[in-house]
Amino acid sequence: MKCPADPALLVDYASGRLAPARAADLGRHIETCDFCAERVPGYSAISEALDTWDSPPVSLDFNRRLWSKIDAAQPVRWTRRLFPAIPVAAAAAMMLAGLWMERPHASPQVPAPGVSVVEAEQAERALDDIQLLRGFDDALSDRPQANTM
Ligand SMILES: [Zn+2]
DSSP states (O other): OOOOSOHHHHHHHHTTOSOHHHHHHHHHHHHHOHHHHHHHHHHHHHHHHHHHOOOOOOOTTHHHHHHHHHHHSOOOOHHHHHTTHHHHHHHHHHHHHHHHHHOTTOSOOOOOTTOOHHHHHHHHHHHHHHHHHHHHHHHHHHSOOSSOO
């Protein structure tokens, strides 16, 4: 059965960082809990190993050597450098295609040179009116005339 005790608390206990009263309480729990009793020796060993580990001092030219190693590393191929740009270019192309498809009749009305759009519309309405009047005239001319005699 797994113990509900906090693993971080066990690590603190194993490294001796708990307050004495808290450590005593947890020590009594560990005596009765197989789960915790099994883990505390490992945590203690790791804590002691970290305490005794003596890291070498960083040399003064550490940064220079690190950057020279980074520079000497295998250069990245141009296709790899281009890779992040491909999704961006694809998204931009899709946005442009969407804008283009949204406005299929986007070509502006091109009036004849020297004629404004308003003048062209007025001329079109006038032609429609003339055609309508001709229709009336044709309808009237087909009717028998009453006062021709
Ligand atoms: Zn436990």
